[in-house]
Amino acid sequence: MQCWPSLTAFGKYLPMPGGNLFYYDSAGNATPTEHTGPEKNDTGGKPVVVLIHGLGDEADTWRHVFPALADAGYRVLAVDLPGFGRSNWNGGISIGVHCKAVLRLITSVGAFAGVGVERSVVLVGSSLGAGIAELIAVNHPGLVKGIVLVAGCFPFENSVSKKLLLLGLPFLGKKWYRGFRKNHEAARKSLYSYYGNLDAMCDADKDFLRERVISRVESANQERGYLSTVRSMNVFLMFSSRFIARKIKLFPGRILVLCGEKDRVFPPEKTALLRSLRPDAEFVTATGAGHLPHQEKPELSTVEILRFLSTVNSTGK
Numbered sequence: 618m619q620c621w622p623s624l625t626a627f628g629k630y631l632p633m634p635g636g637n638l639f640y641y642d643s644a645g646n647a648t649p650t651e652h653t654g655p656e657k658n659d660t661g662g663k664p665v666v667v668l669i670h671g672l673g674d675e676a677d678t679w680r681h682v683f684p685a686l687a688d689a690g691y692r693v694l695a696v697d698l699p700g701f702g703r704s705n706w707n708g709g710i711s712i713g714v715h716c717k718a719v720l721r722l723i724t725s726v727g728a729f730a731g732v733g734v735e736r737s738v739v740l741v742g743s744s745l746g747a748g749i750a751e752l753i754a755v756n757h758p759g760l761v762k763g764i765v766l767v768a769g770c771f772p773f774e775n776s777v778s779k780k781l782l783l784l785g786l787p788f789l790g791k792k793w794y795r796g797f798r799k800n801h802e803a804a805r806k807s808l809y810s811y812y813g814n815l816d817a818m819c820d821a822d823k824d825f826l827r828e829r830v831i832s833r834v835e836s837a838n839q840e841r842g843y844l845s846t847v848r849s850m851n852v853f854l855m856f857s858s859r860f861i862a863r864k865i866k867l868f869p870g871r872i873l874v875l876c877g878e879k880d881r882v883f884p885p886e887k888t889a890l891l892r893s894l895r896p897d898a899e900f901v902t903a904t905g906a907g908h909l910p911h912q913e914k915p916e917l918s919t920v921e922i923l924r925f926l927s928t929v930n931s932t933g934k
Contacts, residue, residue, distance in 0.1 A: 618703055618832045621680040621825065624695075628703075631722055635708025638718055639697040641676050642726065643687035664737045664762055664929060666922075667723060668695040671744030671769065671909075672850070673833065673843050675702030677825075678743060681915030682922065689923055692736075696722055698746075700842020710842050711849035716752050723753075723760065737762040739929055741922060743911060744769040744883065745850065755864035763871040763929040765922055768880055768908050771861040772894075773887040785848040794844065797834035804830045813879035813907035822912070865894060872898035873925040875918060877906035899925070 620628055627641040666686055668679040676695035686693045697704040698715045708714070723738055738761050742750030747769035754761040784790040797804040805827050809815050815823070833839045872895055876885040885902055892900065901921050903910035911918040 618675070618836070619828070621677045623684060624677065624680060627683075631725060633718060633721055635714070636699060636704060636706035638699065638722060639676070639703035640722060640726075641679075641683060641693075641695040643683070643691070643693040662736075662930075663691050664739045664926070665692045665694065665723070666926065667719065667738055667740050668693065669719060669740060669742040669746030669749050670696075670698065670701070671742075671746050672846060673701070673839075674743065674746075675829070677702070677829070678909065678912060679741075680825075680912075682741075682911050682919050685915075685919040686922065686926075689926075691926065694722060694726065698749075698842070698846075700838060700845065702839070704842075705838050706842065710845035712749070712752070712846070712853050713849070715749050715846070716756075719749060720753055720757065737929075739763045739765065739926060741765040741767065742769070743767040744908065745846070747771075748850075751861065751865060751868075754870060755861070755868050758869050761870055763873070763925065764868075765873045765875065765925060766891075767875045767911055767918070768877055768883050770874060770888055770891045771865070772858045773883075773890050781847055781851055784844065785851045787844075790844045790847065791840070794834065794840050797830075801831050801834075804834050810881055811908040813877060813905050813913055818913065862890070862894060865891070871925070871929055873921065874898060874900045875910055875921055876900070876902050877908055877910040877913070878902050878904050879906060880908045880910075882908040 624641050627643060629640055629642050631638040631640065668676065668683065670676060670678045676697050679695045683693055683695050696719060699706040699718050700710045740750035740754060740761055742748065742764070744767070747766035748771045750764045750766065751771050754764045784793060797807070808826055808830055812818070874888055874891065876883070876888060878885070888900060891898065903914045903917050906913040
């Protein structure tokens with residue numbers, strides 16, 4: 618799976634039990650390498666920003682946000698979750714495994730500006746990645762000072778999707794996924810439901826997304842990662858709503874929620890429960906965007922994330 622061209626130089630691998638975790642690191646590197654220890658990177662006391670993609674996506678979803686945050690002086694990490702993108706995985710794959718992998722990345726790499734110099738973290742998650750960001754934050758509030766939830770959050774009403782329940786069935790899930798291998802055009806068209814206006818995006822983005830969705834459906838690693846995550850997510854949504862509601866209410870850090878106005882996967886009204894639990898949270902709607910506002914409206918998304926980061930810096934929370 619090819620990297621977005623301007624991100625290629627930032628690619629690295631972190632060996633972990635179960636596989637090799639691929640990530641982009643704004644500290645930079647000439648070519649993708651194996652991680653060997655904490656990096657030296659002076660960010661002037663700013664928190665490290667960790668970008669977490671959604672279900673069926675990869676770190677390149679942040680291709681327009683990553684460089685802007687790095688240019689603003691932040692240490693930025695963007696991860697391919699286990700079983701997705703370039704993170705080939707032999708071990709088990711679940712919501713818990715994704716959380717452990719991101720936490721391992723944070724503690725091994727991202728929480729250090731230099732050897733022995735620990736930094737706070739702000740997590741930015743898209744869709745499923747938003748839920749992972751929340752879970753890590755509520756369990757490690759001393760490390761995570763803020764979370765940005767893009768087109769997703771836990772908890773929300775009507776948590777279990779009938780479509781996801783069906784995809785969680787081994788036979789049906791594999792049949793659906795493998796059907797796209799025989800019809801790449803159908804795979805490309807499946808992207809439309811995630812965007813407010815896919816055709817309005819630039820040619821470079823559209824070409825990249827077409828090649829990327831074909832790479833996904835052809836990948837046995839990605840098939841396993843996707844379907845295993847779906848099954849784990851279904852179980853989590855059925856049994857953990859009260860847990861996350863209680864925990865997120867007590868989380869001491871700051872919260873920003875960014876939704877797409879035309880999101881058909883996670884419409885803005887699904888944030889109502891979180892609004893009631895966290896009246897102090899900020900809510901921003903990206904006009905005209907679908908489920909991936911950081912791709913369709915990268916300028917707005919970047920401005921809002923940077924503004925939020927500045928409040929975390931200024932409050933020290």
